[in-house]
Amino acid sequence: MPDxxxxxxxxxxxxxxxxxxxxxxEEELGxxxxxxxxxxxxxxxxxxxxxxxxxxxxxxxxxxLDERLLLCS
Numbered sequence: 682m683p684d685x686x687x688x689x690x691x692x693x694x695x696x697x698x699x700x701x702x703x704x705x706x707e708e709e710l711g712x713x714x715x716x717x718x719x720x721x722x723x724x725x726x727x728x729x730x731x732x733x734x735x736x737x738x739x740x741x742x743x744x745x746l747d748e749r750l751l752l753c754s
Contacts, residue, residue, distance in 0.1 A: 696720050697730035 694703040696716035705714050714722045722730060 694727075694731075697722075697727070697734040 694705075694714065695701065696703055696718070698720045699716060699718050701716040701718050701720075703714050703716050705712060707713075710723070712724045714724075714727050
């Protein structure tokens, strides 16, 4: 029976650039993350990008709440 390539185990993160599903792995330099489009991140880069994405999302949510408050006042 031929050796089959097994798909990567599902990973619960999404790409902070495109929102695609991610897979992870381990190399000599540490963990890495790659989305299905091909964006690649080291652990440190993933931290920076996810923090920026979270800040953007929280800013948009706060702005929407402020606008809703003004609208309903």
